[in-house]
Amino acid sequence: MQQPETTRKSTLAVDNIFLSFGGIQALKGVSLEVGEKEIVAIIGPNGAGKTSLLNSINGFYRPQKGRIFFNGLEVTNLSSHRRAQLGLARTFQNIELYTGMTTLDNLMAARHIHMKYNFLWGALYFGKAHDEEIRHRRVVEDIIDFLEMEAIRKKVVGALPYGKRKLVELGRALALEPKLLLLDEPMAGMNTEEKEDMARFILDIYEEKGIPVVLIEHDMGVVMDIADKVVVLDFGEKIADGSSKEVKSNPRVIKAYLGEEEPAQTGTKV
C-alpha cells in the first residue's frame, strides 16, 4: 500500500489498522487523521476499542495490519519510547504516575529525553550542565504555572487527590514538549468544577501552545464543546467521523448509543 498523500499535512494519520488479541478483534480497519490544528475526540460505548486505538497510536500495542504516520514519518514499527521521543505524549485512563516522587520530580523525569549534560556534573561545577538544568527547571516551572499547580509542586503525588493527579499527569505529558497530545479520559471521575478547569486547560494548550489533541471522553457536553472533530467507534469499527453536529445526527451513532430502534430519519451521511 502506498503512503496516503494526506500524511504530508496531517500531524497523525492512522491508516486502516487491525488489532486483535487472540480471537477478539479489538480494532477492525480503523483510520483516523489529525490535522495540525485540531482537537479530535474519540467516543464510543464501553469496549468499543477507544483505548486500544490510543495504545496503538502511542505504541503500547502493535496492530497486526495497517500503518501509522506521525508528522509524515512512519512510526508503525517504532517502540513506544521512540514515539514519545518524537513528540507523542499521552496520559492514562487509570493514572500512571511516579507515586513516590513529588510533582516537580514527576515533571522533571519527563525532561529526561531533552537532557544532554548530566546534572551530576552540574552539581559539581557551574557550566553548560548547570545552564541546562536551569533551562529544564524553567520549562517545568512554566508548566506548573500554566496548570496552576504551584500549591502542589513539592507534594508527593501519591498523596494528592484524584483531580490533582490527573493534572500532574497532563503536566508530565506537556513536559515532553510534545507535538501531539493523547489524552485518555482526562475528565473521568471529576466533579463539574474540575471538568471545567480541565476543559479550559486543554483549550489553552491547543490555543497557546498550538499542540493538537486527541482525547477519549465520555462526557458528551465536553466533547461537543471543545472538539473540532469527533470519531465514533463501536465494536472496533469506526462508525462515524466528522464535526460534532454531523456525528450527533448520524443514525449509526444513535443506534450504537441508544439501542436497536431505527430512527425515522433520512439524509444523514455516514
Next chain:
Amino acid sequence: MTTFLQLILSGIMVGAIYSLVAIGVVLIFKSTGIFNIAQGAILMLGAYILFAFLVQLAWPLWIALIITFLLAIAAGYLIERFALRPLIGQSFLAAFMVTLAMIGLLEGLVTLVWGTFGRRYPEFIPTDPIRLGPLVLSQEYTWSFFIAAGLIVAFYFFFKYHRLGLAMRAVAEDHQAAQSTGISIKTAFSLSWVIGAVIATAGGILLATSAGVTISLGTVGLKALPVVLLGGLESIPGAIVGGLIIGIVEKVAGGYLDPMVGGGVEEVVPFVLMVIILLVKPYGLFGQVRIERI
C-alpha cells in the same frame, strides 16, 4: 563495654558491605521485578576473576581491577540480555528459577576453573590495625567500609542527578509511564543488571580481602537476602539500614554467644533474624505494604 563497642564497630564495617550487595538486589528487583538470588554467586565470580588477573597472571592491581570491572559489566549485560530478557512477561517464578540456576552454573564454573581450594589475594591493604583508644580496627575492614560507603554515596548521586539514574527511578516506579515519556525499559533493565553485577563484584572483592577467595563467598553474598527482607524489597535506604543492622546483630551475637555454643553463630543469626522479620513485618522496615482489596 569496650567489647560491646568493638563488636558494634566491626558490625558496621562488615554491614556496609552487606548494604552494598543488597542495593544490587533491590535495584534489580525494583526496576525489573526479578528477585536475583544469584547476587552472591556473581559476587563470588567477581572475586575469582580479580584473583585470576592479580595472582595467576600477576598483573598490576589497577589493571586487574579495571579488567575485572569491565568483565563484571559484560557479565551483567549478558545475563540480562540472554537469560532474563526472553522471560519478560513470564511469571515471577520463571525468572526466579533462572537466577537460582545461575547459582549452580556459576559455582560449577568457578570450581571447574579454580578448584575448591580457598585462595588469598596478596596483601594490598596494610595489615597493621588502627587503634581508636581501646578499640581496634583492622585496616582491611576500614578500607572496605570506606570504599563501600563511597560507592553507596556515588550511587545515591547517580540516581538523584544522572539522566540514566532518573530514567531508572522512573522505570522502577511505573513502566507504562516511563515508556510514555520516552524512556527505554530495555535499557533500564540492562543497566540495572550491569550495576547489580558491578556492585556484587565490588562487594566480592572487599569481602575476599579479609575472608579469602573461596566458594563460600557465595554464601556470604546470600546474606543480602535477610538484609533486603529486613529493609524492604523496594527500598534502597532500607537496604543500607538493613545491611548495617544485620552486620551489627551478627557481630554482637557472634561475640557473646560463640564462646557458649562453640562458634558459628555469625552464620546463623542473620537467617534467624530473617525468619523473625518475615513473621512480624513481612514487608520489611521500609517496604511497600501491598493492600489487597477483596
